[in-house]
Amino acid sequence: MCGIVGFNFQNKELLENMKISIKHRGPDDEGSFFDEFVSLGHVRLSILDLSNFAHQPMVFDNLVLVYNGEVYNFEEIRKELIKYGYVFNSKSDSEVVLKAYHKWGKEAVNKFRGMFAFCIYDKKEKKLTLFRDRVGIKPLYYYFDGKNFLFGSEVRAIRKFKKLNVNKLALSEFFGYGYISEDLSIFENVKKLLPAHYLEFDLIKKDLKIKKYWDVRDYSHVIWKKEEEIVEELESILIDSIKLRMKSDVNVGVFLSGGVDSSLVASILQKHYGEIHTFTIGFKEEKYNEANYAKKVAKHIGSFHTEEVLDVFKAREILKKFVDIYDEPFGDSSGIPTFFISEIAKENGIKVVLNGDGGDELFCGYDRYWISYNLGKKFVNLPFKTLLLKILDICENCVLKFPLKNMEHKYKFLKNILKATSWEEIYDSILKQYRDDIENLGLKKVNIKGGYFTSHPIEGMMLWDFYNYLPNDILVKVDRATMKNSIEGREPLLDNKIIEYSATIPFELKCKNGNGKYILKRVLERYLPKELIYRKKQGFGIPLFEWFKNDLIKLFDEYFYEDDIIDMRYPRKLLNDFKNGKYVNVNKLWFVLVYKMWKEKYY
Secondary structure (H helix, E strand, O other), rough: OOOEEEOOOOOOOHHHHHHHHOOOHOOOOEEEEEOOOOOOEEEEEOOOOHHHHOOOEEEEEEEEEEEEEEEEOOOHHHHHHHHOOOOOOOOHHHHHHHHHHHOOOOOHHHHHOEEEEEEEEEOOEEEEEEEOOOOOOOOOOOEEOOOOOOEEOOOHOOOOOOOEEEEEHHHHHHHHHOOOOOOOOOOOOOEEOOOOOEEEEEEOOEEEEEEEEOOHHHOOOOOOOOHHHHHHHHHHHHHHHHHHHOOOOOOOOOOOOOHHHHHHHHHHHHHHHHOEEEEEEOOOOOOHOHHHHHHHHHHOOOOOEEEEEEOOOHHHHHHHHHHHHHOOOOOOHHHHHHHHHHHHHHOOOOOEOOOOOOOOHHHHOOOHHHHHHHHHHHHHOEEEEHHHHHHHHOOHHHOOOOOOOOHHHHHHOOOHHHHHHHHHHHHHHHHOOOOOOHHHHHHOOOOOOOOOOOHHHHHHHHHHHOOOOOOHHHHHHHHHHHHHHHOOEEHHHHHHHHHHHOOOOHHHHHHOEEEOOOOHHHHHHOOOHHHHOOOOOOOOOOOHHHHHOOOOOOHHHHHOOOOOOOOOOOHHHHHHHOOOOOOOOOOHHHHHHHHHHHHHHOO
16 A cells, blocks of 8 residues: 655645655655656555565556555465466566556556556556545545646645645535545645546646446346345455455454444454454444444454543543644544544554444445435425415514524434435435534535435445545545554455445345344354344544533534634524533534644644
8 A cells, every 4th residue: 555646747845745746655666767757656555565675666568556555365466467468577466457457458457456556657648547436435636727637646746846825615514414525635736536537637748538337227227036046146356355455464353343344354354364453443322332342353353452431531632633644624522532543553553444434324224224215205396385484484484483492403404304305315315414504604506416326325325425425535544544543444345246235135135124224234144143143333423412411512612713715603593502501413513623624733
């Protein structure tokens, strides 16, 4: 795992500054390549082939490579290339990626199973070609102003080029969802290369082209088989995916929450490898604490288990460096425990960790799917909705005077649900923190992206999360938290073979009788007793409200000063209500705090 940077001109000082800014991604080695057309840089975290033979930038014939990631099936591809006469000097996957591109060009990416973001410089064609993995596990940003083209693993590297203006559309997305999606970034002219896409930049013409090379929807054709046959096949693919991710020359661990996904990864790994290390974070606040379940799973499978408690004092310490970990505004507060557990793993000598990300999106794991579905069935086609909305508007002042808990919040939520005319809008009402009130911040509304709800509504929600929430929240959270600790996070459930197979499984086996992740649980029954599997999902959250209500409230006062981009009057009103014991969506305050902390550091 590494970090990459580059641009279409020569400037050694800039390249060094960009490399230094992402040194945490690769503290073991660094390298540079220059010619009259490009500058390329690399920082290396040594995982496979710790020798200098795997040093980057790597050159072969007319090609130069800077690469971040892991192609887990590289040995299989290397054997194929050897048959074509290729000779290898290292045991690294980097050399395989470079020579596979030399042999097959852009089509080589279809052979890769793994996570990656890399750039190939073709000295003969005078072109840069950038690739990002199918799901977006590894990040890749680029900047283009018509003349200058730059790229980097994190946006902080590109920021070394010049002062950049805040993108207000991206900021609206952040306050809505807690992250900045798809091909936007917090800065104007800086974008993310979308997952499963490649970008080709012509160094002479100074133009770029972007093309998609993979789409899970191409595999969405249900294959009806007996349930036991699907369980057998799915387990086989899971074992293969997890085994592939054990290719490493350093120690490997597992983040174990005690939930279905991480328990499945840990159980399979322990059975087939043994002596694995599992890591869990607990909380003093019992309703957030899953550590006891994780401990029971670890005891049953026999792993070496480490458990640490995250309290408000440690949370405050991590919060002070939150915007150093996440260099775009990032609202997922579970980034705090994710960073903490990464820190614990590193302290225990672990350099690679596996986790269970992706199971919820692929196998129907989120409770909000059923909440949204049940609301939609009641309200999307409700008769007389227009009349009911008018009555609510007329009676608004009377309704809000009712002495019921959270009445204002419930009233506004009901209005948003009633206004919804599609499943996209229903789901959007569940997801968004700032909805109509985004305009109170001086920002424009952003609408949910369409095109995902073409079959069963819950399948549409899963697909939306796969292309939005997963790459822009979950995978960002894990990548930045692990890489800031110079360890590598691996996502076995997001192997493309598992994703493609899951697309063929009938929805009724992903969620049976309201039981989410049913087919995954059937596989897990082969490893764990049922009482450790069939329990209510808690999620990887933190006691944000409890902490801010007491120990961390001063942070709001410290940062809620005037701002030249957003209007702070509304957040300060919410803060005042919060202090006076009124119901306030604490995430709205948290998002403003994160933004203000980010702005103070980066803008």
